[in-house]
Amino acid sequence: MSDGPIPGLERRAGSGGPTGQHATKLDRSMHTGWVAGLLREAIVEGRLAPGAGLVELRLAEQLEVSRGPVRNALGVLEGEGLVRTLRNGRTVVVGFGPGDLDDLTSVRLELETGAIERGIRLAADPRPVQAAFAAIEDEGASTRRLVDLDLAFHRSLVELAGSRFLLQAWLALAPVIHTVITIGNRRLGERDPERNFARILAAHRPLVEAIAAADAPRAVALLATQFEVTTSMFAARESAP
Amino acid sequence: MSDGPIPGLERRAGSGGPTGQHATKLDRSMHTGWVAGLLREAIVEGRLAPGAGLVELRLAEQLEVSRGPVRNALGVLEGEGLVRTLRNGRTVVVGFGPGDLDDLTSVRLELETGAIERGIRLAADPRPVQAAFAAIEDEGASTRRLVDLDLAFHRSLVELAGSRFLLQAWLALAPVIHTVITIGNRRLGERDPERNFARILAAHRPLVEAIAAADAPRAVALLATQFEVTTSMFAARESAP
C-alpha cells in the first residue's frame, strides 16, 4: 500500500488530542471513541475513498495512540458497515454505488413510513420532531452541522414509533445514511448553500405539520415525496456532473 | 459481583479450544470470533441472565485467552445489541421483556413482508428459500440446530429482495431474533419436540409454496399468520407458566 499519511486525517478535530475533554458519549472509551468518530467522519464525508486500506499501525502513529484503540475503532466501524475486513484481516473502506442510493432510500422510506404510521396510531408526542425541526431552522445554512441535524430529525421520526427494535434497525443504517446525506448535501449545497437550506426547510416543514396534526396518510405521502425529490436531484447530478 | 465461574460457559463448544480449526467465518479472528460466538450462544440460549455483569478478566481466565479477544468480542456483542456497556465501562447482558417480543415481531413482520413483496416483484429466484426450507425438513426435531435453520430460512426471505441495506437492517436484529426464537422454541418444544417440529413445518411449507408461485399477497398473509400464531403461543405460555 502507498506510503505517507492518510489524507483527511490530521487529528485536528476536537482538541489537541483524545485526552481533550468529553468521553465521546456512549462509545467504547475516550481514545477508542475518538478514533472511531474521526474515522467515521472521514468516511462519511468522503475524505477516505472507498476501497482504501486502513492499516492499524499507520493510523495509530498518525493519531498518536496505540494500536489497541485503533483496532477497537475499526471493529465498531465494521459493525456500522462502513468498513469491511477481508478474510486476511485487511480492513478497507466500503464503497457505495449509484444503485445503493436507490436501495438505501427505499429501505429508509419503508422504515420511516412504518414508524410514522405507528407513532401516529399510538398518538405519540410530536414535540421531539418539532424540536428537531426547530434545531434545523435555528442552525442556518452551515452545511456541517446541518447533516447531523437532518439525521437527528429523521431519527426523531423513527423514535415516534416508540419501538426499540425499529430504532435499532434504523440505527444500523444511520452511518450509511449519514454518508449519503453528506455527499448529497455537499453536491447540492456547495454552489448555493442558502438555496439548499431553503429546500430542506420546505421539505421538512409540511411533514412536521402533518405529524403534529396526526394526519398519517399525508405525512407518509410527504415523506415519500421528499425522498423522491432527493433521489431525483441526486440522479440528475450523478448523470451530468 | 459474585465469585466463581460464570454458569453455562464451560468452553466445551467447538473443539478443545480456539485453535481448533476453522476461523469462525467472518468474525474478527480466531479467538475473538470464538469468544464472541460462545458468549452470543450463551446469551441467546438464556444461560446468561439479563443484567448479569460480564467481567473481562474473569471471562478471559475462564476461557483461557487473554483480555484482548474478550474485549473485542464484547465490542462485537455490543454492536449486536446483546450486551450494553454502562458509562462506567461495565458490560451487562441486556434483557427482553414481554413487550419487546411484540415489538420485535412487528418490526420483523414489516421488514420481511417488504422483502417478500420486493422479491416477488423483482421475480427473484425462490430456490434459496426452498433450499432453506429443505434444510429444516432434513434436520428433524433436533432443537439446537433447528433454531439456526429457522433463522437461516427467514434470512433467505429477506435476501429475496436483493437489497443490501434491507439485509443489513434485518441482520442488526438477527441476534435478538435468535434469542427470542431459542427461548420460545425451548418453551414450546421441550415437552413435545416432534409436535413443535411439525408445527414449524406446517407454518413454513405454504409460505414457501406461495413464494415459489410468486403469489405475494398470499405469502404476506401467511407470514403474518405465522407470526401471530407464534406470538399468541408465547403469550399463552407467558401468562400461565
Next chain:
DNA sequence: TGCCCGCCGATTGTCAACAGAAAACGATCT
C-alpha cells in the same frame, strides 16, 4: 521467455503489564 519456489518485509492477532477510575468495604465520628 514463462513459471514455480523460497525468502523477506509488512500487517495482523495475541499477550502480559501499567496507570487510572470506579466501586466495595470498613472504620470513625456524630
Next chain:
DNA sequence: AGATCGTTTTCTGTTGACAATCGGCGGGCA
C-alpha cells in the same frame, strides 16, 4: 445507630512487545 470519609480492591483503558501469517519480490529452472 446511622451516615460519612478514607482505604483497599477490583476492573477497565491503554500501551508496547512477541509470534504467526499473508503478500510481494527475486532467483532458479524448464
